[in-house]
Each structure stands twice: as C-alpha cells, then as structure tokens.
Amino acid sequence: MINCTYQLVYPRTFSVKYSEVDIEKDIIVRPKYMSICHADQRYYLGKRNASVLKKKLPMALIHESCGEVIYDKTGKFKVGQNVVMIPNIPEKVRPGEYENYSLGAKFLSSGYDGFMREFVALPYDRLVPFEDIPLQIATICEFISVGVHAINRFDFCSHRYRDNIAVWGDGSLSYVISCLLKIIFKEAKIIVIGKNKTKLSYFSFVNETYLADELPADLKIDHAFECVGSYGSFYAVDDIIKYISPQGTVILMGVSEDKVAINTRDVLEKGLMLIGCSRSGKAEFESAIKFLKNSVFQRRLMAIISEAKPVKSIIDIHEAFADDAKNMFKTVFKWDI
Amino acid sequence: MIFGAILAGGVGTRMNISDMPKQFLMLGNKPIIIHTIEKFLLCTRFDKIYIGVHTDWLMYMNDLIEKYNLDKAKLVCVHGGVDRSGTIFNIIKQIKKEYGGNDDDIVVTHDAVRPFVTSRIIEENIDAALKFGACDTVIKSTDTIVMSKDEKTITEIPNRRFMYQGQTPQSFKISLLFDLYNDLNNEEKSVLTDACKICVVRHFPVHLVLGEVANIKITTVTDYKIAMAMVGGTKFD
Numbered sequence: 001m002i003n004c005t006y007q008l009v010y011p012r013t014f015s016v017k018y019s020e021v022d023i024e025k026d027i028i029v030r031p032k033y034m035s036i037c038h039a040d041q042r043y044y045l046g047k048r049n050a051s052v053l054k055k056k057l058p059m060a061l062i063h064e065s066c067g068e069v070i071y072d073k074t075g076k077f078k079v080g081q082n083v084v085m086i087p088n089i090p091e092k093v094r095p096g097e098y099e100n101y102s103l104g105a106k107f108l109s110s111g112y113d114g115f116m117r118e119f120v121a122l123p124y125d126r127l128v129p130f131e132d133i134p135l136q137i138a139t140i141c142e143f144i145s146v147g148v149h150a151i152n153r154f155d156f157c158s159h160r161y162r163d164n165i166a167v168w169g170d171g172s173l174s175y176v177i178s179c180l181l182k183i184i185f186k187e188a189k190i191i192v193i194g195k196n197k198t199k200l201s202y203f204s205f206v207n208e209t210y211l212a213d214e215l216p217a218d219l220k221i222d223h224a225f226e227c228v229g230s231y232g233s234f235y236a237v238d239d240i241i242k243y244i245s246p247q248g249t250v251i252l253m254g255v256s257e258d259k260v261a262i263n264t265r266d267v268l269e270k271g272l273m274l275i276g277c278s279r280s281g282k283a284e285f286e287s288a289i290k291f292l293k294n295s296v297f298q299r300r301l302m303a304i305i306s307e308a309k310p311v312k313s314i315i316d317i318h319e320a321f322a323d324d325a326k327n328m329f330k331t332v333f334k335w336d337i
Numbered sequence: 338m339i340f341g342a343i344l345a346g347g348v349g350t351r352m353n354i355s356d357m358p359k360q361f362l363m364l365g366n367k368p369i370i371i372h373t374i375e376k377f378l379l380c381t382r383f384d385k386i387y388i389g390v391h392t393d394w395l396m397y398m399n400d401l402i403e404k405y406n407l408d409k410a411k412l413v414c415v416h417g418g419v420d421r422s423g424t425i426f427n428i429i430k431q432i433k434k435e436y437g438g439n440d441d442d443i444v445v446t447h448d449a450v451r452p453f454v455t456s457r458i459i460e461e462n463i464d465a466a467l468k469f470g471a472c473d474t475v476i477k478s479t480d481t482i483v484m485s486k487d488e489k490t491i492t493e494i495p496n497r498r499f500m501y502q503g504q505t506p507q508s509f510k511i512s513l514l515f516d517l518y519n520d521l522n523n524e525e526k527s528v529l530t531d532a533c534k535i536c537v538v539r540h541f542p543v544h545l546v547l548g549e550v551a552n553i554k555i556t557t558v559t560d561y562k563i564a565m566a567m568v569g570g571t572k573f574d
Binding site: 001002004016018019020023024028030068070071079080118119312336337 | 364365366367372375376378379380381406452453455456457551567568
C-alpha cells in the first residue's frame with residue numbers, strides 16, 4: 001500500500017511523502033484524532049535552532065494521537081478497536097530502567113516521522129487499546145502519560161512528607177500534573193504558581209494559586225514540579241530552590257532551548273534532589289488510560305481542550321496550528337485527510 | 338452493503354514498456370494493482386471488493402493475490418467486459434448473483450491504475466453515494482480546456498472556473514446505475530466513456546467529491562515514471 005506522510009519540510013511548509021508500507025508486518029492504524037504539543041508548534045514556527053531544524057526536517061509532526069485498528073494479520077486486535085499509539089520506540093532496555101530513556105530509543109516526531117500520516121504501521125506492543133473514552137480526550141493520552149511518569153518517579157524517589165506540593169507553571173502540563181496530584185495524593189495541599197491570572201483561574205480544583213511575583217514570604221513547600229520551560233525556566237527553578245524545604249524533590253519537566261543557570265549552592269545546602277523527566281513508557285500509557293476513564297478527570301480535561309476544525313487538507317493543518325497558537329491550552333483535531 | 342469495484346479490464350497497449358497491462362507493472366516492491374487493492378482492503382466499510390480483470394489475465398491476477406498474501410475472503414475476481422461499462426456491469430451482475438438486489442447497496446468503482454487514492458477520498462465516496470446515490474471524484478482544472486470538434490481549430494473555450502478533471506472513484510447506488518443503464522438505447526450506450534455519464538444523460542445529479550492532484554492515472558510511460566518518482570521522493574505543497 002502506498003501511504004501518505006505529511007512532513008514539515010521547513011517551518012510552515014508541508015510536503016506529502018509517498019512511501020510503500022508492508023501491511024503484513026505490523027498492525028495498521030488509521031489515526032482519528034491528533035493533539036498538538038508545544039514541541040510540534042516549535043518545529044512548525046521554526047523556533048528550534050537552525051541546526052536542529054536542518055538535522056530533523058523533513059519530518060511528520062504529532063506524537064499525541066489515537067486511532068482505529070483497520071488491519072491486523074496477527075489477529076491480536078479486532079478491526080475497529082480504538083487504540084492510543086505510543087511514539088516511543090525503545091531499543092535495549094535493561095531491567096529496572098525506564099524504556100523512555102533507553103539508549104538508541106526512537107521518538108516518532110523527533111528525528112523520525114510522527115503520526116501525521118494516512119496510516120500508521122506499528123508493532124503490537126506500541127498500541128494501547130481503550131474503550132469508553134471520547135476520542136478528543138483519548139488523543140492526549142501521551143500527554144497524560146508523561147505526567148503519570150513524572151509522578152511515579154516522584155513517588156519512588158521523594159521523602160514521605162508530602163503536605164505541600166507545588167507546581168510551577170500555568171500551562172497544559174501544569175494543569176495535568178495538578179489534576180493527577182489531586183487524585184493520587186488526596187491529603188496533600190496542591191499549590192500552583194503561574195504568571196497569567198486568567199490561566200490560573202482554570203485551576204479551580206487546587207488548594208491555592210499564586211502569581212509568581214506575589215509569592216508569600218512564608219510559603220513552605222515539601223516538593224515541587226517545574227512545568228514552565230523556555231525563558232521562564234531560570235526564574236521558576238530559582239524560586240523553587242528558594243521556597244522548597246530541605247531534602248525536597250524537584251521534578252524538572254519544562255523544556256528550554258537555552259541552558260539554565262541553577263543556584264547549586266542552595267541545592268547543596270538544602271540537600272535537594274533534582275530529577276529530570278521527559279516522555280513516558282507503555283506502562284504509563286496504560287495507567288493514563290485508567291485515569292482517563294475517571295469521569296471527573298475527563299471533565300477537568302475537557303476544560304482545557306479546544307477542538308479545531310477537522311483536518312482534510314494541508315490548508316487545514318495550517319489552520320489547526322494557527323488555532324493552537326491562539327489557544328491557552330491544548331488543541332485537538334479530527335484527522336480526516 | 339458496500340462493495341468495491343476495481344477496474345482492470347484493459348489490456349494496456351499504450352505503454353510499450355512490456356506486453357503486460359499497466360496495472361501489473363511494478364511500483365516499488367509490488368505491482369500497481371496490489372497497492373490499489375490494499376488501499377481498498379484498508380477501508381473497513383467494504384463488505385466485498387470485486388476486481389474486474391481481462392479474461393486473459395484472470396489466472397495471473399489470482400496468482401498475484403496469492404503471492405502477495407492478500408485477504409482472499411474479501412476479494413472476488415470477475416471477467417472484464419469489452420469496455421469500462423462492460424466491466425462495471427459484469428461486477429454488478431456478480432454482486433446481484435451473490436447478494437441479490439438491495440436498494441441501498443452501493444458500489445465504489447475505481448481504476449486499478451490509480452494507486453495513490455487516499456482513504457479520505459474513498460470514505461467521502463462511500464458517504465456521498467449513500468447520501469446522494471451517485472458521486473464522482475474530481476479536481477479543479479488548472480489547465481484551460483479547449484474544445485475542438487474538427488480536430489483542427491478551436492470550437493470553444495469553456496470558462497475554466499466551471500471545469501474539473503474527472504478522476505476515480507466513481508460511486509453509485511447499484512440499483513440506480515442498473516436501472517439508468519438499462520434505460521439507455523444502444524447509441525447512447527456506445528458513447529459512454531464514463532460511468533457517471535449514465536446518470537448525467539438521464540439527468541440524475543452526480544455529486545462531487547474532492548480528489549487529489551496526486552491521484553494520478555498511470556496510463557503512459559511518463560505517468561509511470563512520475564509514479565515511480567513519487568514513491569521515491571517528495572512533493573511540495
């Protein structure tokens with residue numbers, strides 16, 4: 001079968017790549033919904049370094065997507081089964097290691113074609129089946145799984161005093177982390193620190209919200225999640241180090257193009273643990289699906305999901321990215337191309 | 338029920354690359370027709386896919402289905418007719434024989450030599466045929482169409498704004514197509530080069546489905562070279 005792959009060749013320019021796909025080898029999925037990640041938007045707008053763009057493009061964007069199994073010679077899936085696709089293709093994973101950090105792992109939409117394709121052929125173990133979850137929500141499963149992964153690592157590594165957990169950032173990642181923390185650590189006080197009052201107002205379910213420049217002097221936190229990234233990383237990390245109690249754990253999740261200076265003197269003095277987290281593995285996708293079945297969680301996520309018009313052409317792809325640039329949180333769209 | 342009809346009735350004398358009908362030429366690692374059939378097999382809404390093949394090549398086609406391990410349960414090979422309409426009606430007769438006549442049954446007819454058809458085009462054909470009874474896949478004409486009745490001088494230049502280039506699939510309610518075709522006289526039947534014309538001459542509206550420039554028909558050596566380049570390269574939009 002000849003497959004169409006919609007590649008970004010350079011910022012704001014797509015091209016169609018036609019390539020042969022062997023339908024006997026893997027399971028064939030027709031993507032149904034897609035969601036735009038900040039990383040996709042940065043490629044689309046050309047906000048990555050020129051050398052990175054030169055190295056990675058042309059490449060199909062999008063690593064958050066759900067679809068329908070339409071052909072499976074192995075018989076492991078029923079035709080019509082809804083699945084979430086895992087963009088992480090691990091290589092050698094040693095026992096006890098996370099697959100998303102394994103050496104040689106590939107990530108579809110970072111150096112390899114993402115899901116903007118007519119059909120996606122993936123091995124059985126890169127698909128997670130689901131039922132009873134609206135496709136608009138299931139499509140952000142990868143995003144949720146990244147949050148699940150970070151919280152699992154936090155739970156595994158941090159000390160047990162979790163009265164006050166703070167989340168820096170007022171974007172989609174911060175929202176998802178806060179939602180998950182609220183479900184998983186029911187007794188903890190969840191505090192969100194951001195820069196945008198309107199965005200912070202969406203966090204109605206957390207205990208406290210603060211503007212970053214109005215933090216109370218007596219603020220005490222046990223642990224922190226940094227979900228800021230970009231130019232704000234430095235200020236967020238600096239504030240975290242200032243306000244966190246000794247021996248706290250800092251989960252770093254925001255991506256920055258530039259190197260970020262860290263006040264290591266206080267990190268040492270307070271005995272802090274800084275843990276970098278990115279991406280996720282299959283186990284976390286499966287956990288994310290379980291969380292997504294929770295109707296309260298679903299309703300909370302609906303508050304941050306905007307649906308762009310269905311994508312039937314390359315012009316529609318441009319419109320979806322333009323919509324996303326205007327949206328405060330997540331943009332999803334039906335893939336009808 | 339929803340049926341696919343892949344038309345491979347021609348013997349392909351225009352190609353000169355080999356004696357083989359053009360749908361059997363290799364594109365990448367598989368013959369063109371196998372790519373086309375696979376695209377139809379990946380549309381889960383089809384109950385059955387019929388392939389109309391010239392009688393001389395029926396055995397060859399069956400061998401290909403075996404060789405490329407296609408889902409035989411979904412495929413039926415049928416003798417091609419003397420022309421395009423003949424092949425379509427041989428397929429329709431076979432459908433009626435196997436499943437009887439049902440007013441809501443539709444058939445999505447497609448050229449075997451258009452392997453670049455997309456699932457979006459197939460799905461929209463199914464939706465339009467179910468809703469309207471008949472549809473054609475078209476793209477806006479970018480070239481000016483010039484009409485000449487004497488093959489020497491221009492008779493007319495129609496306004497390009499209203500001109501489209503017809504592609505396939507073309508999809509119909511089977512009962513509608515059958516009744517309209519049987520209503521035509523022999524003279525009308527003799528000038529049919531296109532299944533949609535059956536509807537047009539009897540004033541039944543045929544809805545338009547947007548095709549793709551890439552959904553080319555591999556008819557000439559140049560088309561074949563373009564198709565091979567497409568599979569190996571990229572197209573800028």
